[in-house]
Amino acid sequence: MDNTTLIAIVSIITAGFTTGIGCMFPALSEGKAVASALQSVAQQPDAAPTITRTLFVGLAMIESTAIYCFVVSMILIFANPFWNHFIAQ
């Protein structure tokens, strides 16, 4: 197996794992955040606007970890620096 094939195999497998694991845990934590926010809205409907705003900001923060993983896997597939290095040779 030459270098490019090896890099392609490793990159694709790693990209899959990156997105897979990187979506799993943010999904769990987003579920927890939404569940507790809904609970607090049910207990205190007056505080709903504040809770919603904080929830949105928090969700975006949590979601950004998943987005980082996604960006890394996109780089691995479409703009892999190691692959480009060996192709250029």
Place this chain on the structure above:
Amino acid sequence: MKLSPDQTVFWEYGFISLNLTIVTTWAIMLLLVISAILITRGLKTDMRISRWQCFLEMLVTGINQQIKEVGLKQPEKYIGFIGTLFLFIAIANLLIIFPWYEPPTGSLSTTAALAISVLFAVPFFGIEQSGFIGYLKSYIRPTVIMLPFNIIGEISRTLALTIRLFGNIMSGGLVVAVLLSIAPFIFPVIMTALGLLTGMVQAYIFSILATVYIAAAIQECKTKTTKEQITIKLKEVKNG
């Protein structure tokens, strides 16, 4: 597959290149400026105002309200910066309803520019509020040991702002592109509708985070150290 509109280059000379991102950004800027001029040309204070004036007033009042709720007492000082960020990102993301439009926020260079402007705006407003020394002091709160962590935090949150906006918009476009190749009939429409929602939420998030950072810089300058607070309390008690 194209990852960002940066790769569509119309004209290149040396290191100056005119790509789709720049063209779309300038088009959006023109759209915003011209529509703002047209709407504010005939402002009225009657009972009956034009629809667009009503819309604009709602927008400005809403943004002011949001800034005030985060903790900045004079939103008029900050709406110029934060409102512009929100309007630009929101319009850039909402225009994906037009075919062949590629959002400039799906390019890393645009989002990096926006995040860097936030990076510079935070010390600007902080210094304006409490002077140069007063702002620099906020870096050594609570202790001097926190100085490197404060600086790292400043840089990493800029990076986070950049990647968050870029990743969200780029992933929306990419998912639509992938769906077009496997199920081109109805699913891309649904995903585009979801992209509209994500775009609005991301515009809101970006501007509210900028507000939170500015508010944090200003309040850190305002709050005194614990020792000073205790002395003030003691004085108050003594004076009755």
